[in-house]
Every structure is written in C-alpha cells, then in structure tokens.
Amino acid sequence: MSKTLLELSGVSVSFDGFKAINSLSFQIGEPELRAIIGPNGAGKTTFMDIITGKTKPDEGHVLWGDKGIxxxxxxxxxxxREGIGRKFQKPTVFEAQTVRENLAMALKNPRGPFDVLFYKKTKRGAERIEEIAEQTGLTDSLTRPAGELSHGQKQWLEIGMLLAQEPRLLLVDEPAAGMTPAEREKTTEMLVEAARTRAVVVVEHDMEFVRRLNCKVTVLNEGSVLAEGSIDHVTSNPQVIEVYLGR
Incomplete structure (x- = not known):
C-alpha cells in the first residue's frame, strides 16, 4: 500500500472574483500514477501552479512528504528542492547543447555557486545519464544537439531532465500533444515505468492516452473534484459525460 505523499484539502483560489479552484481536496501516494482530466477551465493548470508554489491559494492546506510539511x-x-518536478506543455530544452549535456546539467548535484563552476564528471553521473537515456529512448541521440530532435523526442528529453533531478513527484502537462502514435506509446511506457518508484500526475485531454495509462483518474470541473476512479468508472458517470463528453 503506498503512503500519502501529497495532500490538498479545502483548497480554494480566486482570480478577480472567479473561483479557479473551489474547495479542492486531492491526495496521491508514493509510488502512484494518476491522470487528471477535465474540460478547459476546470482548474487543471491552477492545480499544478498551487502544488509548485506559483499560485498561493486563498484557503486550504497543501501537505507534503512523510512529515506532512x-x-x-x-x-x-x-x-x-523538496522533490517536486514539473513538465510544461511546450518542451524547454537547451537546443544548442547535446542530449548528454542537457541530461548532465539536470543531474541532481550540489547546487551552490561554486559547485556549478567546478562541476566534475563522475562515473555515477555518467551511468545515470546512460540509464535515463535508455529509459527515455534517447540512447542513440546522446551526441546530437537537442535542437535536432523531433517534437516527441524533445518531450522525452525534458522528462529525462526531470527524472535526472530524482523527484518524488512528477507533474506532467499534456505529454501526448503533437506526438505520433508510436511516440505516444513510448511515452505511456515511460510514465508507467517512472511511476513504479515515485508519484506521477499526468494532466491530459486525450482520453485514449489516459486509457492506456491504466491508472486512477481524477476528473476536475469548475475547480473541484467531480469524480474519481478507473477510466471506465469516470467515463460512465452521468455528470462527467455531461460536462466532459458534451452528450
């Protein structure tokens, strides 16, 4: 049984009188894979902004880790630094640097001003880069500039850069967007694999992609949880059909 890693309770946030998040409660264990779906404006991005500290809620609690800080x-x-990594929709990689250099820069190392200056290549670091390249399907591209990669490969590199930081929670925003069917399949495998040892939250519009993740699904609507459970459970919920599938 996975232990709770992150818990939001009674979280609300308003922008100019509009409640983007409305008394939201959510929890995820470690390890666990979770998909979050919902119509546009459901609060999915704001939810991630709150977890990562980009947006401060008006009320509620956001507790983290074994001690519930x-x-x-x-x-x-x-x-x-607590171990929460986030991947945005558009990949942000260092295009002029090679894939290996991108991964090396992301490795979890001491981050003081002198540490960065006197960065030394270590055997463990090199091994870790090989492991991540293997996991993200980029082994053959390690010496290529990141700018030459396909859209899907850039997404994988960015996921790899987050994995290099060894997060306990990975937040991934619409990873399947703009990918070929083969790339989407590889991305599914990658996220399922990553979630064996950590918590992974995937925000996604593509229902077919969510189905392939084969995990618990949380449906957001108007800033709060509308339904939760397996993909079959939530997609057969009359309220979800009404707001999400528009039938």
Whole structure:
C-alpha cells in the first residue's frame, strides 16, 4: 500500500472574483500514477501552479512528504528542492547543447555557486545519464544537439531532465500533444515505468492516452473534484459525460 505523499484539502483560489479552484481536496501516494482530466477551465493548470508554489491559494492546506510539511509559504525553488518536478506543455530544452549535456546539467548535484563552476564528471553521473537515456529512448541521440530532435523526442528529453533531478513527484502537462502514435506509446511506457518508484500526475485531454495509462483518474470541473476512479468508472458517470463528453 503506498503512503500519502501529497495532500490538498479545502483548497480554494480566486482570480478577480472567479473561483479557479473551489474547495479542492486531492491526495496521491508514493509510488502512484494518476491522470487528471477535465474540460478547459476546470482548474487543471491552477492545480499544478498551487502544488509548485506559483499560485498561493486563498484557503486550504497543501501537505507534503512523510512529515506532512506545508508547501504553502515555500518558494518555487524550495518546493522544487523538496522533490517536486514539473513538465510544461511546450518542451524547454537547451537546443544548442547535446542530449548528454542537457541530461548532465539536470543531474541532481550540489547546487551552490561554486559547485556549478567546478562541476566534475563522475562515473555515477555518467551511468545515470546512460540509464535515463535508455529509459527515455534517447540512447542513440546522446551526441546530437537537442535542437535536432523531433517534437516527441524533445518531450522525452525534458522528462529525462526531470527524472535526472530524482523527484518524488512528477507533474506532467499534456505529454501526448503533437506526438505520433508510436511516440505516444513510448511515452505511456515511460510514465508507467517512472511511476513504479515515485508519484506521477499526468494532466491530459486525450482520453485514449489516459486509457492506456491504466491508472486512477481524477476528473476536475469548475475547480473541484467531480469524480474519481478507473477510466471506465469516470467515463460512465452521468455528470462527467455531461460536462466532459458534451452528450
């Protein structure tokens, strides 16, 4: 049984009087894979912004880790150091650097001003880069500039860069967007594999992709949880059909 890693309770946030998140409660264990779906404006991005410290909620609690520490009031960088990694929709990789260099820069190392200056290649670091390249299907591309990669491969490189930081929670925003069917299949495998040892939250519109993840699904609507359970359970829920499938 996985232990709770992250718990949001009674979280609300308003922008100019509009409640983007409305008394939201959510929890995820470690390890666990979870998909989050919902119509546009359901609060999916704001939900991730709250977890990563980008947006401060008006009320509620966001508790993290074995000791249940509060993430509220912590800076974005402090939250990242706690082990929360986030991948945005558009891949942000260093295009002029090789895949290997991108992964090396992302490795979990001491991050002081002198540490970065006197970065030394270590045997363990090199092994870790090989492991991540294998996991993300980029072994044959390690010496290529990241700018030459396909859209799907750039997405994988960015997932690899997050894995290099060894996060306990990985938040991934619409990973399947713009991918070929083969790339989507590889991405599914990658996320399922990553979730064996950590918590992974995937925000996605593509229902077929979510079905292939074969995990618990949380449906957001108007800033709160509308339904939760297997993909079959939530897609047969009359309320979900009404708001999401528009039937």
């Amino acid at each position: 509060s993430l509220l009031g912590m800076s974005e960088s402090a939250i990242a």
